[in-house]
Amino acid sequence: MEHIKDSSKKRDKSRPKVTMVKAFKTIIWPKRNLVFIGLVLIVIRSLAGLVLPWQSKVLLDDVVPSKDASQLFSLIAIVLTAILIQAITSFSLTRILSVQAQYLISELRAQVQKKVLSLPISFFDNTKSGALVSRIMSDVEGVRNLIGTGLVQLVGGTFTAIVSLIILIKLNPWMTLFVFIPLSIFGYIALRAFKYIRPVFRKRGKINAEVKGRLTETLAGVRVIKAFNAEEQENRVFEKGVDKLYQNVKKSLTATALMTSSSTFLIGVATTGIMGIGGYYMIQSDMTTGDFLFFTLILGFMIAPIVQMSNIGSQLTEALAGLDRTEELMNMTAEEDNQDRIIQLEQLNGEIVFDNVSFAYEEDKEVLHNISFKAPAGSVTALVGSSGSGKSTIAGLSATFLNPKSGIVTIDNQDLSKVKLSSYRQHLGVVLQDEFLFEGTIRENIMFPRPNATETELENAVKAAYVNEFTDRFDKGLETLIGERGIKLSGGQRQRLAIARAILADPKIIILDEATSNLDTESEALIQKSLNQLVKDRTTIVIAHRLSTIKKADQILVIESGHIVERGTHDELIAQGGRYYDLYTYQAKI
Template sequence: MRHLPRYSENKKKDKAKVTMAQAFKTIIWPRRNLVFIGLILIVIRSLAGLVLPWQSKVLLDRVVPSKDMTQVYTLVAIVLSAILIQAVTSFSLTRILSVQAQYLISELRAQVQKKVLSLPISFFDNTKSGALVSRIMTDVEGVRNLIGTGLVQLVGGSFTAIVSLIILIKLNPWMTLFVFVPLSIFGYIALRAFKYIRPIFRTRGKINSEVTGRLTETLAGVRVIKAFNAEAQENEVFEKGVNKLYQNVKKSLTATAFMTSSSTFLIGVATTGIMGIGGYYMMQSEMTTGDFLFFTLILGFMIAPIVQMSNIGSQLTEALAGLDRTEELMNMAAEADDMERDIELDNLKGDIEFDDVSFAYEEGKEVLHNISFNAPAGSVTALVGSSGSGKSTIAGLSATFLNPKSGKITIDDKDLSKIKLTSYRKYLGVVLQDEFLFEGTIKENIMFPRPNASENELQYAVKAAYVNEFTDRFEDGLETLIGERGVKLSGGQRQRLAIARAILANPKIIILDEATSNLDTESEALIQKSLGELVKDRTTIVIAHRLSTIRKADQILVIEAGYIVERGTHDVLIAKKGRYFDLYTYQAKI
């Protein structure tokens, strides 16, 4: 990823605004050799384009009066050669710069995706996945106008316009001055329009990501939508989104239409004036017919790039607006950017200790209060309590998905907030209540944490989690496609697959969040056997509503309203006849 924009990593939340100078420094300058070649090609193309009007003047003023056919043949050969040069340079421009622009887009997308995956879990909790897809795939597309033919055409068009202007001044300075006035007015209008359009393009990117995010959610939750007969409701939400997008596009179209209409009117005024002034000069014999035709054609060469530059200017404005939004992402602090995390774990026993830990998702609203407990290496610690009591928050803190507001968490007596995340998470395994499975085969999902695992290791994980109990009945076995998020499997089958994945990962620390909640009685019995294998000699934190599954836990913590209200083994807590006893006896009655 050399030569991609190098953005400063900071926590500023101010809206980023990429200047053309920044874009030049980070995107264009590293590719200066290609851009220079492009400029040479476009200069050659522009000069070759001037041959036709020049030879037209020669034809009318010299060749036709002399009736010399040899000169006609020579003139035709010169014009054809110029046209061939134009064609070759145009092809080369597209081949060199447009292809390079697409390569840059692919690299930049990869860089942004890498950045997004480096962000903390809290970022994803507050951002729609569909919106992120739009920002990764769409926002960077405008870059093609910076390194592709757009910018080169802007520079090349400027060169053509300047050369044409010099020729026009030499032909007739007064006619040129008459043309220059309306063109200057158009230039002022265009600059004002670009300043107005840029925030519109920026807002469009935001709206587009919101609409894409909602659409992604709708397609993912189509079963829920149909089950609740909510198609009309979702249609209305989407229609509002696309209408908002339409209103934004309408604003930009109005601005560009105003520019186009202004150019048409002002250029029309200039052309009309040229007809009158040119007619006067020809009647006064101060200008030949060839001179007038030459002036008119060269005028076209000067005006065309200016009008084209207004379109290219819109494209560059859109590109910079996309880069604004991209830079916002690139400026966010990644998990690994925490300079205090400098401890590298070479080995791990798995002793976890919470020391007076408190946590709040929002300022002033604590969900955990002064939590303290020790989970020795190889032990099983169960978290029980009513929904919303803080069990999953404790698990999230243990997995380093969250960071304590106060207090300290240690692993093997080392402060977890000082340990490099990658060195800790390589020892971590997580099985969630609603486990995420990737579209693909059963085998691919099990091998996700260790793609290079051996066949023996794979088979061990499959048998330990009793995945073979159902894959043996499938025609394609482990190569069976499971559909998006594993929709072709039952809840129990998905859960066993997730446990097999965790077994294959061979972690030192296991976090089980409602790992048996989606299972029928038969599947639960099988899973309990596989979990026994999974937690063996590993530090395990279990969250469970089914209290029957944690009777053998080394310690049980009863969490209520963010506090540990009871702790002990199953037998000790039953004997206390407190909160755990109430929960257990209530479930037993059910």
């Protein structure tokens, strides 16, 4: 356990961190033209905001004492113009930067989703789908703080604070110095707090993904939960995850509260001191009432952005933590990025050969041992054996979902580990025992591999798989909605729909994980006919549970404990009276 903890710590230290400089180069700089326009608008808005306190000084020191009504109207016109400019620039900023930030978020989500789909099957086997949804949808949202509202507040606030500081120094340097001391203390506290908060935010993203992942599983498996009366158990698991998230949020809130309370106290001290010093100067006639009001209002313009920086800092810290996790995902190696995969298959006959292939999911725990066989083009190879014997692993290697630990798998005499996946998989069709269907209509699911297929091709696939046998009874036929994962269809109907999808795809190589296992006797008879059509002139590897369905296979491989213990046709294996004979006669009795 200690070794595992140490190695995870090393991984954390070596993990790339997204800095503000890196975020600027990759996110802000490519949008520099829009950002520049935004910065100009921010400057105009900030300067327009300073007009009101300046004109307040003019009102008290010049207009009121002179009782000049015309000057009063001019002052009001200037203030109204400044307010109008602020409103226009604020609207323009929202349209330019905030909308652009949302566009960037959608763009990043698309990139992350594209990257996720390019990752190998092993990645998905070890990652919850709900966690991936969180990483795709939530982790990139912080970008809006880098190029949207956060950038506006950060740059606008900084510019306003600097201009205000210059004005304050010109008005009264000693009063300004008195204010600057507590603000410097606040800045130090804020920087320390941000350093503490960033890893908290990073961990929050991970916890959030875990909680969402479990929730997604719970909702998908609600029938199992209710069937086993396990609602309370699931509630406890979810409550534990939510509490973990709460504890994380509590940590960040504590740091934020420290910044807020320290700012309140320090600014209160500064304000009290200004009242005393300003009052003294006015008593000594070294400062007019207008000057004091002007100083106070400008002080507010300087302090407000600085205090606001604590909130902006939290937003930017959270954004960078999310981008840390996004970059970690984007740095993963995609399947097609393997530099060894350089062979582009132009045409495919479909001969698959396993030559001394071994495979292990975990180090030193082989599940296949020196497997060798040839599946000639257009032939049917059936894999038979007890559960856990290695049949699905052989199918996974044939589908390029897995890569051999040793040995070689070839397609038409080409090393499959060096073939570009897209050029191979475009000729591949898979029908699983528990076939996945998408929420939508029957038509959409069948046409999934070939959205542009003609109506005639669709009808041929529907008839070949006997899908019309049940869709003709539905009011909406092929337009019938099947619900999430096809829940509104029976197991046999789902299986026939999956076979129709494979027929429409028209692949050269078919991998069947016993496509008739979920069917009743009547449906099985129908499907067996359509399967005979599906496998015709196609290289087929079928994992057989019902041995009665593979009598016509060109070769049957009996797999036990990762070894091929028998091979031959149905008649040959029955004549041998070995393992296959035992399995077949046992099923026949049942």
